[in-house]
Amino acid sequence: MVRRGYHHGNLKQALIDATIKLIEQKGPSGFTMAEAAKQAGVSAAAPYRHFKGRESLIEAVALQGFTLFGDLLEFAYTKGNGSAVASLEATGRAYLAFARKNPGHYIAMFESGVSINANPEIAAVANRALGVITRAADELIENLPAEKRPPSTMVSQHIWALSHGIVELFARGEPGAMSPFPPEELLEAGIGVYLRGLNVLPKD
Amino acid sequence: MVRRGYHHGNLKQALIDATIKLIEQKGPSGFTMAEAAKQAGVSAAAPYRHFKGRESLIEAVALQGFTLFGDLLEFAYTKGNGSAVASLEATGRAYLAFARKNPGHYIAMFESGVSINANPEIAAVANRALGVITRAADELIENLPAEKRPPSTMVSQHIWALSHGIVELFARGEPGAMSPFPPEELLEAGIGVYLRGLNVLPKD
DNA sequence: TGTACATCAGTGAACGCGCGTTCACTGATGTAC
DNA sequence: TGTACATCAGTGAACGCGCGTTCACTGATGTAC
Numbered sequence: 340m341v342r343r344g345y346h347h348g349n350l351k352q353a354l355i356d357a358t359i360k361l362i363e364q365k366g367p368s369g370f371t372m373a374e375a376a377k378q379a380g381v382s383a384a385a386p387y388r389h390f391k392g393r394e395s396l397i398e399a400v401a402l403q404g405f406t407l408f409g410d411l412l413e414f415a416y417t418k419g420n421g422s423a424v425a426s427l428e429a430t431g432r433a434y435l436a437f438a439r440k441n442p443g444h445y446i447a448m449f450e451s452g453v454s455i456n457a458n459p460e461i462a463a464v465a466n467r468a469l470g471v472i473t474r475a476a477d478e479l480i481e482n483l484p485a486e487k488r489p490p491s492t493m494v495s496q497h498i499w500a501l502s503h504g505i506v507e508l509f510a511r512g513e514p515g516a517m518s519p520f521p522p523e524e525l526l527e528a529g530i531g532v533y534l535r536g537l538n539v540l541p542k543d
Numbered sequence: 544m545v546r547r548g549y550h551h552g553n554l555k556q557a558l559i560d561a562t563i564k565l566i567e568q569k570g571p572s573g574f575t576m577a578e579a580a581k582q583a584g585v586s587a588a589a590p591y592r593h594f595k596g597r598e599s600l601i602e603a604v605a606l607q608g609f610t611l612f613g614d615l616l617e618f619a620y621t622k623g624n625g626s627a628v629a630s631l632e633a634t635g636r637a638y639l640a641f642a643r644k645n646p647g648h649y650i651a652m653f654e655s656g657v658s659i660n661a662n663p664e665i666a667a668v669a670n671r672a673l674g675v676i677t678r679a680a681d682e683l684i685e686n687l688p689a690e691k692r693p694p695s696t697m698v699s700q701h702i703w704a705l706s707h708g709i710v711e712l713f714a715r716g717e718p719g720a721m722s723p724f725p726p727e728e729l730l731e732a733g734i735g736v737y738l739r740g741l742n743v744l745p746k747d
Numbered sequence: 748t749g750t751a752c753a754t755c756a757g758t759g760a761a762c763g764c765g766c767g768t769t770c771a772c773t774g775a776t777g778t779a780c
Numbered sequence: 781t782g783t784a785c786a787t788c789a790g791t792g793a794a795c796g797c798g799c800g801t802t803c804a805c806t807g808a809t810g811t812a813c
Contacts, residue, residue: 344718344774344775345773345774345775345790345791346774346775346776346788346790347787347789347790349759350789350790366656366720367572368572368656371585371765371767372766372767372768373765373766381790381791382767382790382791382792383767383768383791383792384769384770384790384791384792384793385790385791386769387767387768387769388774388788388789388790389789391768392767392768393589393768418608420711420744431566447798449711452570452572469802487779489605489732489736490723492723492724493724493729493732494708495715496712496722496724496729497705497732497733497736499708499712499727500704500705500708500712500713500729500733501704501705501708501733502708503707503708503711503712504703504704504705504706504707504708504709505700505704505708506708507653507704507708507711508700508703508704509700509705510705518700519694519696520696520697520700524696525700525701525704528693528697528701529701529704529705529737530741531740532701532741533733533736533737533740534740535739536735536736536737536739536740536741537736537738537740538746541744548807548808549756549757549758549806549808550755550756550757550807550808550809551756551757554756554757560800564785575798575799575800576800576801577800578798585757585758586757586758586759587759587799587800587801588757588758588759588760588801588802588803589756589757589758590758591800591801591802592755592756593756596800596801597799597800597801605801726760749813750812750813751811751812751813752797752810752811753809753810753811753812754808754809754810755807755808755809755810756806756807756808756809757805757806757807757808758786758804758805758806758807759803759804759805759806760802760804760805761801761802761803762800762801762802762803763799763800763801764798764799764800765797765798765799766796766797766798766799767795767796767797768794768795768796769793769794769795770786770792770793770795771789771791771792771793772790772792772793773789773790773791774787774788774789774790774791775787775788775789775790776786776787776789777785777786777787777788778784778785778786778787778789779783779784779785779786780782780783780784
């Protein structure tokens, strides 16, 4: 983001980008307004023309993150080409890929203390993203006999929790160093076992 | 922790307790040395007689947390009375119970930015706790035919990731409000499906 | 048991710092005529 | 096309604040004789 003249031209996005970078590097509490302004090449007061305050800048990152996240999951889902199992597996891979490629967004979304439900705009876009997983779960189990079919929201929460747990524990520096398996393999294997347990994949 | 005279008598533990409470209430970045000292009824300089600095106080909480965590998992494990499945399920319940009853510890352990591997003392006690899950996984799969037996470390990482994901996403305020299932039920059902997928539980 | 002294565990004041935010301002831009 | 003016998006200085940490100090405690 090179600055041209007195006016920046794209300061809002430049601040969001700086925030993402800072959060990646120093964590959500290491990020400061002053630093973000500095990285955008602007005085410390300038951000307040675009954001109400510190919290609202982080929320903007989370909002953008959930939007992008939803798009990616949606896209991955369609890659399954109608196969429920393939859709779900693609969605899982997309989940990890997103967390790996956009750690700043991911942290703002899930680890920054931003209240997802307190902000309706964020809640809407977060629900859309999670809806993709639920839809995949729904298709997955629709052919199971009713007595042995768990609620699809439960299935999607299992998948989500497993994915999130792997991201938090094994896909970053700590304490992932201990893990002998790449996160992608870990998730794929985990989903595979789970799906066999659901009887939507053959015994082996 | 009531203060008696000039000397506190138990300041170290009082500071740890205050830290736990503060982290629970305001998150790891909301905790301050000054506040902790105040809650312990002591001047702001006093903590430095017992801890090198802020970081080291949080590390003490994490250390204590992992120790307690390990004890609880160990105890739960023995409750299985030799049944591998029962041991694993009890361990899972203990995991959630710990996170619910000791959120301050849990946050210090997993969300405070404390580097588990950078501190050998913490690493040792963390590995002991995780070792319980791995041991349970080991027993669980030892009777499976070798070709279809996944590594026990992988199984334990699946269980751990699922448990951690459920804690982070559904066992606290955010965004758990959306979840129609209690975390305990969610975890138990998830582990059940997973174990059927592993062929260590009958098909249904 | 008493005393002298070393050590331990506190105090209180002070420091430097950087942060979030506000405010009056000013330069740049867009628009109506 | 030119001009006047409203509005927008910056600046720079200042603020109050609270934090982590240090320092010289002092009160309390433990111990050797």
